[in-house]
Amino acid sequence: MRPFDYIEMRVPAKPQYVGVARLAISGLASRIGFSYDDIEDLKIASSEAVTNAVQHAYKDEEDGEVVIGCALYGDKIEIMVADHGKSFDFEETKSKVGPYHEQEEISFMREGGLGLYLIETLMDEVKVHHQEGVTVFMTKHVKREQVEEDVETVSS
Amino acid sequence: MNIQVELHEDNKNLTGVVRGEIDAHTAPVLRERLEAHQDQEGLNAVIDLSGVNYMDSTGLGVFVAFFKALNAKEGHVKLTGLSARLKRLFDITGLGDIMDIESAEKGGN
Numbered sequence: 524m525r526p527f528d529y530i531e532m533r534v535p536a537k538p539q540y541v542g543v544a545r546l547a548i549s550g551l552a553s554r555i556g557f558s559y560d561d562i563e564d565l566k567i568a569s570s571e572a573v574t575n576a577v578q579h580a581y582k583d584e585e586d587g588e589v590v591i592g593c594a595l596y597g598d599k600i601e602i603m604v605a606d607h608g609k610s611f612d613f614e615e616t617k618s619k620v621g622p623y624h625e626q627e628e629i630s631f632m633r634e635g636g637l638g639l640y641l642i643e644t645l646m647d648e649v650k651v652h653h654q655e656g657v658t659v660f661m662t663k664h665v666k667r668e669q670v671e672e673d674v675e676t677v678s679s
Numbered sequence: 680m681n682i683q684v685e686l687h688e689d690n691k692n693l694t695g696v697v698r699g700e701i702d703a704h705t706a707p708v709l710r711e712r713l714e715a716h717q718d719q720e721g722l723n724a725v726i727d728l729s730g731v732n733y734m735d736s737t738g739l740g741v742f743v744a745f746f747k748a749l750n751a752k753e754g755h756v757k758l759t760g761l762s763a764r765l766k767r768l769f770d771i772t773g774l775g776d777i778m779d780i781e782s783a784e785k786g787g788n
């Protein structure tokens with residue numbers, strides 16, 4: 524059994540579906556105990572990634588699709604957003620994505636403006652992969668400092 | 680996933696209220712509504728964002744464009760009623776230092 528639950532969404536590369544993806548990811552994140560602020564961060568980061576993908580996919584073909592894969596672990600969420608409409612092998616794609624290099628991503632960032640900057644700021648880890656389009660891979664960990672399990676040990 | 684934009688221009692004063700979510704889908708609506716006013720010389724715009732419950736870089740882009748357009752015509756833009764979330768978005772992008780923004784929270788820090 525793999526150590527995570529995997530959820531994949533495929534949406535038309537149209538701006539009206541950015542919000543749908545955002546709300547779905549928000550729901551998934553709340554399942555594993557992210558704080559309100561972290562969920563809001565995830566909503567922005569995932570919207571930025573999906574918005575970029577929608578704009579990329581649009582450029583190439585009119586009826587493009589965006590694929591959003593979410594891996595839910597006990598203590599983190601991994602989100603992949605691809606601007607090509609192919610379903611991906613999550614583990615295989617994850618193994619291929621490299622670290623984000625500012626120089627290489629300038630053209631990617633130009634369209635999104637502040638988008639990639641926000642993704643980097645709001646997520647714990649970000650990787651970008653170019654092959655058959657652009658795939659953004661991002662991770663956010665659940666911060667446990669303020670949850671109840673810790674309260675007992677601190678207060679005793 | 681909707682947006683409401685109310686704008687009233689009266690003698691070089693533009694007052695506005697934006698409600699809802701500003702993202703890739705709704706930002707073009709907001710952009711178009713603001714662009715209709717931005718050629719006015721010396722326009723003083725105050726836009727209330729207290730009803731905005733979601734915004735990302737697409738919304739920032741719209742306000743930056745409006746800010747630049749009004750500045751070029753000796754005008755001014757003030758954004759008011761920012762939630763802590765929205766304030767943070769302006770701050771982490773550095774726009775909070777450049778633009779005139781006001782949080783919803785009164786007093787305190």
